[in-house]
Amino acid sequence: MQSATVPYVPITVSPFVVSTVNVNGVRAAARKGMLPWLEATDADVIGLQETRANDGELTKALAPALDAGWHLASAEPSAKGRNGVAILSRTAPDAVRVGIGAKEFEDSGRYIEADFGDITVASLYLPSGEVGTERQDEKERFMMAFAKYLKKTAKAASDSDRDLVVVGDWNIAHTENDLKTWKTNRKNSGFLPEEREWVSALLTDKAPWTDVVRALHPDVEGPYSWWSYRGKAFDNDAGWRIDYQLATRSLAERAKEAVTERAEAYDQRWSDHAPVTVRYR
Numbered sequence: 001m002q003s004a005t006v007p008y009v010p011i012t013v014s015p016f017v018v019s020t021v022n023v024n025g026v027r028a029a030a031r032k033g034m035l036p037w038l039e040a041t042d043a044d045v046i047g048l049q050e051t052r053a054n055d056g057e058l059t060k061a062l063a064p065a066l067d068a069g070w071h072l073a074s075a076e077p078s079a080k081g082r083n084g085v086a087i088l089s090r091t092a093p094d095a096v097r098v099g100i101g102a103k104e105f106e107d108s109g110r111y112i113e114a115d116f117g118d119i120t121v122a123s124l125y126l127p128s129g130e131v132g133t134e135r136q137d138e139k140e141r142f143m144m145a146f147a148k149y150l151k152k153t154a155k156a157a158s159d160s161d162r163d164l165v166v167v168g169d170w171n172i173a174h175t176e177n178d179l180k181t182w183k184t185n186r187k188n189s190g191f192l193p194e195e196r197e198w199v200s201a202l203l204t205d206k207a208p209w210t211d212v213v214r215a216l217h218p219d220v221e222g223p224y225s226w227w228s229y230r231g232k233a234f235d236n237d238a239g240w241r242i243d244y245q246l247a248t249r250s251l252a253e254r255a256k257e258a259v260t261e262r263a264e265a266y267d268q269r270w271s272d273h274a275p276v277t278v279r280y281r
Helices: 026-032 034-040 055-061 063-067 134-159 193-202 212-216
Strands: 016-022 045-049 071-075 085-089 095-098 111-116 119-125 163-169 209-211 243-248 255-260 276-280
Touching: 016 119, 016 163, 016 243, 026 034, 026 055, 034 063, 045 163, 055 063, 055 071, 071 111, 085 111, 085 119, 134 163, 134 193, 134 243, 209 212, 212 243, 212 255, 212 276, 243 255, 243 276
Parallel strands: 016 045, 045 119, 119 163
Antiparallel strands: 016 276, 045 085, 071 085, 095 111, 111 119, 163 243, 209 243, 255 276
């Protein structure tokens, strides 16, 4: 689904600001404070994940933002109340594509990408998984299919001199610096050795991808982007860094600032995730 209310103007200006946030249900997020955040942000493009809404529900929840000039492209989930990804943008995209070319996940609402001039921005919601269950099997099947898609897409981008950034909730903490309580999560989905190795394979020196936030914040704990609503996780900053912006190298080299927009207090959160915003030159 796409909406457009003003003429298209290519996004070629500098800086180019990209945000990503798992909204944990767009209707609830809109009620809790997402709409004022949209009014205040200077992002050019925003990737949304876990909208948990069909196109009609999504449009209704974001109506004030759309009326203010935002453009919306979405991949609604086939399963009611689950998944769902979208892209909000200041200008209408040239083209929108949904899915990763795997039949199993064709209607899952987990991946969407949109072209803006010579830049492609994708929004990803990778399955969360649960060890010993079908959910983990599904996650691993998605990871296998997605790795192939990323390889093909990166080559196509390179051949056409395009830049590409895949933003979203990857549901994997890559290193010990990406998870506060890593010692107690070594056997849990999201920090399994094989999951972390999968991310490492995407980020080798020979691979085309760069973890932009980590590149700008090397050798530090976090910055975390997700905190459980349980206990004192947020107050103690016991979080996970699972919301990434993986960019092709030429675009990653243009990144000058990465900020995790952590709420000032627990009761000011409108999602259990915080927006992760990167400024590209």
